[in-house]
Amino acid sequence: MPDVGDTATARLAVAPSDGTTLATLIVTSPAGIPSLPVVTRVEADGSVWTAPVVYTLAGLWRLSWTVTGTGASVEHEIVSVAPAPVVVATGRVYATTTQLAEYLGEAVPVDAVRLLTDASRALDDALKTARYCVDDDSLPTEPAVAAAFAEAVCAIVQWWGETGDPVGADGGWDSVSAGPVSLSRASGSQSATPMAAGNLPPRALAALQRVPGCHLSFGVWSSW
Numbered sequence: 083m084p085d086v087g088d089t090a091t092a093r094l095a096v097a098p099s100d101g102t103t104l105a106t107l108i109v110t111s112p113a114g115i116p117s118l119p120v121v122t123r124v125e126a127d128g129s130v131w132t133a134p135v136v137y138t139l140a141g142l143w144r145l146s147w148t149v150t151g152t153g154a155s156v157e158h159e160i161v162s163v164a165p166a167p168v169v170v171a172t173g174r175v176y177a178t179t180t181q182l183a184e185y186l187g188e189a190v191p192v193d194a195v196r197l198l199t200d201a202s203r204a205l206d207d208a209l210k211t212a213r214y215c216v217d218d219d220s221l222p223t224e225p226a227v228a229a230a231f232a233e234a235v236c237a238i239v240q241w242w243g244e245t246g247d248p249v250g251a252d253g254g255w256d257s258v259s260a261g262p263v264s265l266s267r268a269s270g271s272q273s274a275t276p277m278a279a280g281n282l283p284p285r286a287l288a289a290l291q292r293v294p295g296c297h298l299s300f301g302v303w304s305s306w
Contacts, residue, residue, distance in 0.1 A: 083164050090135050096130070098149070099129045102151030107120045110143065120133045167194045174221060185237070237286040
């Protein structure tokens with residue numbers, strides 16, 4: 083599957099073909115905009131026609147061939163183009179791929195940016211009523227809180243990789259306590275969000291619990 087920005091060579095085999103055969107190509111982008119007809123180049127054997135195609139958008143592209151003369155036909159090909167790989171996160175993400183690699187102690191998966199973004203959203207869902215100081219990008223300003231969030235997000239990604247449990251379905255508990263931290267939930271109760279605080283993986287909860295002066299209760303984490 084090509085990525086955005088790739089240049090590919092479209093090919094069409096025509097049989098039978100002879101000196102009267104002519105193949106042209108119209109490329110329609112995912113935006114529905116067709117190109118002007120491209121006169122393709124015939125390869126040495128005279129039966130295969132080629133044309134360069136530059137993929138500028140993600141989505142489905144249609145390659146429409148029109149052959150006249152001997153071997154006359156109309157052929158269509160659908161090509162799925164992937165977005166350019168993302169290496170820099172956008173929006174509120176609490177950990178970098180470097181932090182994730184250091185946490186895991188190994189190379190991160192190629193979709194690490196997406197996983198960190200999803201894990202950051204999951205943490206936001208779990209702590210959506212929490213209070214802590216933030217900057218203009220809504221990122222925590224206290225170093226201890228930022229470090230805890232980064233570690234928690236990395237722990238969530240690791241948990242997903244180990245359990246295949248992105249909604250925390252196996253993370254239910256009735257009560258958990260450690261020092262000043264106390265959590266409780268009635269047996270059989272349902273979380274209001276895909277990953278409420280009670281369904282954060284244990285290592286993520288532990289990271290939050292280590293922040294001095296913090297209290298985590300009923301899915302609410304606060305830094306006072």
